[in-house]
């Protein structure tokens with residue numbers, strides 16, 4: 001597979017979706033049809049339907065392993081319908097979240113364990129991993145406050161988890177970054193938005209000068 005797979009990761013409210021949108025605006029003219037922008041859970045009709053079930057605030061009784069399996073099922077569908085074909089066609093794929101989210105949220109947040117979540121996801125991904133991951137780091141309190149203050153109308157079931165859940169998620173991301181420093185680059189997302197965007201562009205263009213944002 002010759003395309004390039006770039007993922008954006010981070011705790012809730014880190015700002016990754018806003019940064020991704022800003023960057024895509026800058027590169028879409030340059031890349032045109034060579035660019036695919038997508039998200040997890042979602043990106044396809046079936047995976048978006050699974051997303052709705054997972055994130056529905058009414059589904060308070062969802063078991064942690066059921067949740068992990070649903071994320072992996074959505075990922076599998078997304079991978080086969082969108083990501084793999086795009087990479088096979090030499091495209092750049094920018095994806096808002098991927099398997100690192102499952103390791104952080106279900107592995108650590110829900111305390112299923114990282115090893116089990118990796119193992120389960122290998123079935124879904126067949127080992128396909130991003131070429132580059134931008135990890136947007138913020139303390140949990142900062143991310144949750146942003147959601148509460150600026151996005152209160154869109155709070156989902158995962159956003160509603162406890163502060164200790166969100167702290168475990170952040171720590172898991174920091175561990176992932178320390179374990180895979182070549183793939184995962186940490187960006188300080190507590191900075192003003194423009195500075196976060198500038199750092200993200202720097203990381204991407206250093207790795208892929210062809211994008212020259």
Ligand SMILES: Nc1ncnc2c1ncn2[C@@H]1O[C@H](COP(=O)(O)OP(=O)(O)OP(=O)(O)O)[C@@H](O)[C@H]1O
Pocket residue numbers: 010011012013014015016017018019146147150151189190191192193194196
């Ligand atoms: N650097 C920043 N400083 C202050 N506010 C920010 C910053 N970046 C993003 N925000 C604001 O924080 C809110 C959450 O941002 P965004 O939705 O992009 O985060 P996210 O990481 O995608 O969160 P989630 O994963 O929960 O969807 C938005 O209202 C956004 O405008």
Ligand SMILES: Cc1cn([C@H]2C[C@H](O)[C@@H](COP(=O)(O)O)O2)c(=O)[nH]c1=O
Pocket residue numbers: 012039040041071097098099101102103105106156158159
């Ligand atoms: C892929 C994935 C996501 N999650 C969580 C992370 C967020 O709380 C939501 C998705 O909402 P967003 O606004 O699109 O970021 O789902 C998860 O727990 N596990 C995963 O694998």
